[in-house]
Amino acid sequence: MKKLLFVPAMLATLGASAQNDTLLFSDFNTDPSVYMQIGISPPGNSNDQSWYSYDVDQLPDGSPSGRPGEWFWTQAYAPSDTLTAQGVMGSNSWTNDGVNRVENYLVTAAVQIVDNQATLHWKSAPYQTPRYLDGYKVLVSTTINDVSSFSDTLFVAGEYASLDNGNLPNSYGSYTFDPAATVNPMAPFIHGMDGTYTEFDPTSDSSRLLGVLRPLTVSLAQYAGQTIYICFLHNDIDDNLISVDDVLVLGTAPNGIAENNNVFEFDVYPNPASDMITVKYDLPSASDVVFSIYDVTGKLVRSENLGQQASGMQSQKVSISELAAGVYQARLQTSAGTVNTRIVKN
Ligand SMILES: [Ca+2]
Ligand SMILES: [Ca+2]
Ligand SMILES: [Ca+2]
Numbered sequence: 001m002k003k004l005l006f007v008p009a010m011l012a013t014l015g016a017s018a019q020n021d022t023l024l025f026s027d028f029n030t031d032p033s034v035y036m037q038i039g040i041s042p043p044g045n046s047n048d049q050s051w052y053s054y055d056v057d058q059l060p061d062g063s064p065s066g067r068p069g070e071w072f073w074t075q076a077y078a079p080s081d082t083l084t085a086q087g088v089m090g091s092n093s094w095t096n097d098g099v100n101r102v103e104n105y106l107v108t109a110a111v112q113i114v115d116n117q118a119t120l121h122w123k124s125a126p127y128q129t130p131r132y133l134d135g136y137k138v139l140v141s142t143t144i145n146d147v148s149s150f151s152d153t154l155f156v157a158g159e160y161a162s163l164d165n166g167n168l169p170n171s172y173g174s175y176t177f178d179p180a181a182t183v184n185p186m187a188p189f190i191h192g193m194d195g196t197y198t199e200f201d202p203t204s205d206s207s208r209l210l211g212v213l214r215p216l217t218v219s220l221a222q223y224a225g226q227t228i229y230i231c232f233l234h235n236d237i238d239d240n241l242i243s244v245d246d247v248l249v250l251g252t253a254p255n256g257i258a259e260n261n262n263v264f265e266f267d268v269y270p271n272p273a274s275d276m277i278t279v280k281y282d283l284p285s286a287s288d289v290v291f292s293i294y295d296v297t298g299k300l301v302r303s304e305n306l307g308q309q310a311s312g313m314q315s316q317k318v319s320i321s322e323l324a325a326g327v328y329q330a331r332l333q334t335s336a337g338t339v340n341t342r343i344v345k346n
Pocket of ligand 2: 027028029086087088245246
């Protein structure tokens with residue numbers, strides 16, 4: 001009887017893992033400029049392996065802080081939840097312009113969606129809510145990555161529009177929120193309205209709570225069989241800041257788990273390995289290089305900044321002796337793109 005129970009459990013585990021490969025992941029805990037073009041307009045490529053952060057509105061920061069016009073890497077502002085936020089992408093809407101919206105695009109690398117099991121996960125937090133709550137959208141392009149190609153709306157977070165009456169921190173009913181910036185049939189998500197993922201801010205007035213990074217998920221089933229780009233569009237009229245963290249796409253990897261479909265040579269050997277591995281790669285151009293290892297749930301378990309490397313064939317030894325036995329995805333992030341390969345720890 002025990003054996004009969006054991007076998008189906010094994011099968012269920014194997015089945016689940018095939019749909020939980022990490023197709024895309026960034027926790028922004030290390031400098032994203034290794035794989036992200038910051039301040040550069042996405043060029044309209046298909047199958048582009050770079051991320052892009054681009055400031056369409058070009059409105060200057062209205063605060064004295066001199067913050068960047070596009071999504072920027074930061075440890076400040078966003079998350080009062082310091083346990084989970086070692087680095088996020090933040091974006092500023094404080095422009096003192098009551099008419100024009102900021103229009104800041106954070107565009108992911110291309111991701112190939114094999115079947116209808118794929119899901120997008122991320123976290124977001126406003127710097128302040130309900131007053132000065134920033135809104136944003138999650139968009140998808142199924143073609144190329146220029147900003148005008150993001151025709152699908154997956155998710156909308158509403159923004160602060162006005163204070164109607166009263167001045168109480170938890171009284172969301174005292175505020176109005178613009179749900180979508182444009183006409184959209186989707187019910188808006190309002191950060192903090194359900195009373196969760198906020199913290200009292202003792203340094204601020206009573207109309208402002210701090211946002212805490214909140215996990216969010218949407219299905220990508222409609223994109224089965226397509227290669228897509230995902231975009232976080234910060235499209236808010238003059239308020240404050242929003243942060244995004246832990247952008248993750250889970251699904252079935254093309255041609256089985258985490259196949260090496262890379263833009264340049266990337267090998268790890270021996271594989272399987274128990275102690276030391278050699279990471280070998282052929283850089284098309286000089287680049288900063290970050291080597292990371294993720295488990296099958298997409299959790300980062302190891303990250304090593306290998307620093308600036310010359311072009312050509314390079315190799316580095318990395319210890320994996322502390323990892324538990326199992327299947328992992330090894331990832332190399334470079335200015336030429338992000339490459340992945342599957343490794344097994346004995
Ligand atoms: Ca901007
Ligand atoms: Ca982070
Ligand atoms: Ca606003």
